[in-house]
Amino acid sequence: MSVLSPALSQTLRIRFGDRFSISQALREQHGRGESHHTPAIPDAVVFAESTEDVAEIVRLCAAEDVPVIAFGAGTSLEGHLTAVRGGVSIDLSRMSQIVRVSAEDLDCTVEAGVSREQLNTHLRDMGLFFPIDPGANASIGGMASTRASGTNAVRYGTMRENVLSLTVVLPSGQVIRTGGRARKSSAGYDLTRLFVGSEGTLGIITEVTLRLYGIPETISAALCSFESVEQAVNAAIAVVQLGIPVARMELMDRGLIAAVNAYSNLSLKIEDTLAFEFHGFPAGVQEQVEMVKAIVEENGGKDFEWANAPEERNRLWKARHNAFYAVVSQRPHAKGWSSDVCVPVSQLSSCILKTRDLLRGCSVPAAILGHVGDGNYHVVFAVDPGNQAELNEVAAINKKMVQHAISVGGTSTGEHGVGTGKIGYLRGEHGDAVDLMAVIKHAIDPTGIMNPGKVLPG
Amino acid sequence: MSVLSPALSQTLRIRFGDRFSISQALREQHGRGESHHTPAIPDAVVFAESTEDVAEIVRLCAAEDVPVIAFGAGTSLEGHLTAVRGGVSIDLSRMSQIVRVSAEDLDCTVEAGVSREQLNTHLRDMGLFFPIDPGANASIGGMASTRASGTNAVRYGTMRENVLSLTVVLPSGQVIRTGGRARKSSAGYDLTRLFVGSEGTLGIITEVTLRLYGIPETISAALCSFESVEQAVNAAIAVVQLGIPVARMELMDRGLIAAVNAYSNLSLKIEDTLAFEFHGFPAGVQEQVEMVKAIVEENGGKDFEWANAPEERNRLWKARHNAFYAVVSQRPHAKGWSSDVCVPVSQLSSCILKTRDLLRGCSVPAAILGHVGDGNYHVVFAVDPGNQAELNEVAAINKKMVQHAISVGGTSTGEHGVGTGKIGYLRGEHGDAVDLMAVIKHAIDPTGIMNPGKVLPG
The missing domain is CATH 3.30.465.10 (Uridine Diphospho-n-acetylenolpyruvylglucosamine Reductase; domain 3)
Structure with missing residues (x-):
């Protein structure tokens, strides 16, 4: 049942015309992100075209304690868009100036x-x-x-x-x-x-x-393959510790490379791989490249394969960007479950190796990738959201990975956010500081209409 | 009259022994920073040696609504340490592990x-x-x-x-x-x-x-003098806009150089000056230096004077660090008044020139210096805190400088903080967002015991 009163619906319809919608298809599209989380469908969608539109929608909803959920591109991975208490999805995609x-x-x-x-x-x-x-x-x-x-x-x-x-x-x-x-x-x-x-x-x-x-005067990109994830991660850690200002340093394990090759029609060597990009002025970039090459060699890495022409570079990074879809597409009708932790770099190698151990025998396709220069890595699973046993299996792996990351001083999410997916880990990570977050939330949003059920537990 | 009840004083004395003090000299030292602001003396000082000490002092004071003011090194420039409602100064200097x-x-x-x-x-x-x-x-x-x-x-x-x-x-x-x-x-x-x-x-x-x-493998420092502040600032802006990753880029106007020469026994050329430092690996630093030299030359700058030996570099930066004291020492018994604004770099040149106009005819010594790579600059005045006419004169100059900075999208303080000194500008800078700050303050500190009278107006 809609939490919008007929009067509020009517007011929104009059004010926003066909920018207000209760179409089932549109509401379904707005109640989910890109990942496995169970959708929760808002009662209505309003397309805002200005800050004033948003302010007016919020004011009208606030008057009836109706939840409001902001919607941008719909690419959330942790359930941020689910209307767990119903309400109005405010679509901001037309605010594109x-x-x-x-x-x-x-x-x-x-x-x-x-x-x-x-x-x-x-x-x-x-x-x-x-x-x-x-x-x-x-x-x-x-x-x-x-x-x-x-x-x-x-x-x-x-x-x-x-x-x-x-x-x-x-x-x-x-x-x-x-x-x-x-x-x-x-x-x-x-x-x-x-x-x-x-x-x-x-x-x-x-x-x-x-x-x-x-835009940097000089940009160089290269791939380098290793015989093990451990070697690749150790090379990455050494680059960070030496303070070499690489612009990108991405880990893709061999499982991911295989998926990416299939999805993006590439023929990258199926080995554990680091992808680098260097930004700067010519001499500085050259110097960075030489230092990184030496580190890679010391850690058992093979020759750099360069991708310096802009179209080659774009192809490489596009393939990397499509990693999530590449893993998911390995299995028909699957959804992606992308977990995301970040740890101090000294802990990165052992954390990733523990994660690989957890993945041994996992019944669904999974791959490890990471922004390893920051200590941040992800596991992407391709899951059948209708198969509860499978979801439980992945949830158990995820839980162990997250709890271990927190135990070594890391965080439950480096960049995807809490949403609903990481809400259960917040207190384990922050302890009593969660109570202070709740004090702030209550002071700013006393009736709890702003994207309820996200970030803060309970 | 002390806001501490005899019972609270007694409790603190029993708990903290001679780490609790009501000595007049000690309290006076804790009720002021390094600048011109009128001191306001706390009723007591307690030296904390642990987080638990601080927690206990705060709990005891909270029970009687007694203000608490944290004290570190006492180098505040905007009145942060003044006990405007009395209370306890918690000295953290012994927490030095x-x-x-x-x-x-x-x-x-x-x-x-x-x-x-x-x-x-x-x-x-x-x-x-x-x-x-x-x-x-x-x-x-x-x-x-x-x-x-x-x-x-x-x-x-x-x-x-x-x-x-x-x-x-x-x-x-x-x-x-x-x-x-x-x-x-x-x-x-x-x-x-x-x-x-x-x-x-x-x-x-x-x-x-x-x-x-x-610590960077290569560090180079250099001074470069210009015939005008405008030339120096334009060179600095060009360096920022080209994205050259200089580590330091400091403006010192000729008045400041004269003061610094006298105070630090140096013989720098008395001209408007940029001081640079470059950090990195050898080839990258060399490349940066060459690019910056070209920019400096285009903007009328003279030859770089290098200070590459560590002792020379340290002498240079120590002199720069003592700029505040150098200006103040130009006048016996003076106090420093250091104002601090930060503006978008495109506005920096015109803001500094306007400030120079404001300083023409100013009756007290004053100099301009700045972290110009960030758009941040200061004016240091040497004032007699007993001379109200003089304080009014400087306050009027300061007000015009700050209001102009805000009007071009800048801020009333780039790095010194609000304290009591910039409190009057907060609403002009942030508008209604100040009300949200007050909501947060009230939610976290409902009785207002934490450093009252600072940051938030009224």
């Missing part, structure tokens, strides 16, 4: 529905790029909400480091800006960072001001 | 009272360093509390980017840890960033886990 770009200040302001690829296409001719790259063509608002990162984070940081300020609609419908355009500020509480990663549970992000970077 | 250092993970955990120089002395033999460098030999806890940065921020970021997690005593006396040791995490609200920059108004930071860096 790039409001301004400053090449001088290396920053821009975009509406929350702008996608990562749209932004980078727009920036390319200006010689600029936005490096945060979670793989999926996510919306910038969604990336801010989940504190996303991805392949370039080892060099450029995550959304935490690259969002300068936000426009946010609060649960009351009030609109605030969380900061200005200065590169740094000590003026008051860091509201920007409070909303980055809050997954729509404190407010809805409608505009984002981002740091940008010049 | 370096708890652990991991060379493998490039991180460490220190007690809040550890000083920046103490930490770097400890790290040097391990080939590591902590780059955040506000000039003063501040405590790490104080640096976290004010979101400090300084000369290296253009390359390494600020405390915002370099604190991995915190141990915090909440107003209830409860102790939390805000995160683990993973380089990145999407697991819940970013409590670390909420406490970084909260100036002791939400809780007291007792331990800090920090990112560390390897």
Whole structure:
């Protein structure tokens, strides 16, 4: 039964016309992300076209204690979009204006529905790029909400480091800006960072001001294969510890390479592989490459295979980005379950080896991949969401992997967010600090209408 | 009159022995920072030696609604330490243990009272360093509390980017840890960033886990003089816009150079000057130096004067660090008033020129210096705190400078914090977002005992 009263439905319909919908197909599409989580369908979808639209929807819903869930590109992996208490899905995908770009200040302001690829296409001719790259063509608002990162984070940081300020609609419908355009500020509480990663549970992000970077003068990419995951990870750790500023350093285990070859029609060597990218000026890049080559060699790595032409590089990274889909496509009608932990780099090798042990005998296809420069890695499973035994099996593996990561000082999620999927681990990771999170949540959203059932347990 | 009841005083005295003091001299020393702000003396000082000590002091004070103010090294510039409602100053300087250092993970955990120089002395033999460098030999806890940065921020970021997690005593006396040791995490609200920059108004930071860096293989430093501030700033902006990863890029105007020569017994050319430092591997550093030289030349800069021997470099940066004291010492019995704004780099040149116009005819010594790579600059005035006309004159200049910075998208404080000194600008900068800050403050510290009268207006 809908939690929207007939009166509220009517008000929204009058105000938003055919941008308000209760179509079953549309609601189903808005109650799920890209992963295995059981969908939970909102009672209605409204397409917002401005911050004012969002503020008005929130105000109307708040008056009746109706939940609101922000929807961007729908690429969530941890159940962020499920309407577990019903309510209204606010679709921000039409808020796709790039409001301004400053090449001088290396920053821009975009509406929350702008996608990562749209932004980078727009920036390319200006010689600029936005490096945060979670793989999926996510919306910038969604990336801010989940504190996303991805392949370039080892060099450029995550959304935490690259969002300068936000426009946010609060649960009351009030609109605030969380900061200005200065590169740094000590003026008051860091509201920007409070909303980055809050997954729509404190407010809805409608505009984002981002740091940008010049496209590097020199970009080199290379693949290097190893006889074991351990060798590959040890090479990666040595690169980090020496402080070599690689731009990307990605682990793909041999299972993943096989899946990627099949999915993306490539013929990469089926071995445990590190993919590197180097950004900078010519001499500096050359120096980095030589140092990394020496480290790779010391750790048993084979020759670099270069992918320096832009189209080769794009092909390589596109294949890497499609890793999730490559694993899932190994099995008809499967859904992906992508777990995500991040540990101190000194623990990375032993954690990944423990994870491989856990995967031995796993009854569903699974592969390990990781942004190993940050200590962040994922296991992607291809699961049948209708098969409870299988889900239980993967859940048990996931649990062991996450608990081990937390036990060595790591986190239950490096970049996918908590959503519903990691909610059970929050207290184990943060202890009593979870109570403080709940105090903040209650102070900002006392009636609990903002994306209920996400992030905070209980 | 003391806000401490005789019973509370007695309880603290019994519990802490001679670590509890009501000596006038000690209280006076704890009611002020290093700048011109009128001191406000706490009713007592307690020297904490552990997180548990801090928790116990806070619990005892909370029971009687007595304010608590954390004190580290006493180097605050914006009145953070003034006991405007009386209460207890909790001195953390004896919490000076370096708890652990991991060379493998490039991180460490220190007690809040550890000083920046103490930490770097400890790290040097391990080939590591902590780059955040506000000039003063501040405590790490104080640096976290004010979101400090300084000369290296253009390359390494600020405390915002370099604190991995915190141990915090909440107003209830409860102790939390805000995160683990993973380089990145999407697991819940970013409590670390909420406490970084909260100036002791939400809780007291007792331990800090920090990112560390390897001491660069190659370090080069150079000075370059210009005929005008405008030329120097334009050169700095060009370096930023080209993405050259300089480690330091500091502006010192000719007035400052004269003061620094006198104070530090140097003979630098009395011209508007940029000081550079380059960090990295040999070829990359050489490449950076050549690019920066070309930019400097295009902008009318003169030859680089190198300071490559470690002792020369240390002398240069020590002189830069003493800039505040150098300006103040130009006038007997003066106090320093150091204002601090940060603007988008495209606005930096016009902001600094406007500031120079404001300083024309100013009746007290004043100099401009800045971390210009971040768009951050300071004016240091040497004022007589007993001369109200003079204070009014400087306040008027400061107000115009800050309001202009805010009007171009900048901030009222890049790194010194709000304290009492910038409190009047917070609403002008953040608008209604200040109300949200107040909601958070009230939720976490409902009785307002944590460093009252700081950060939030009214």
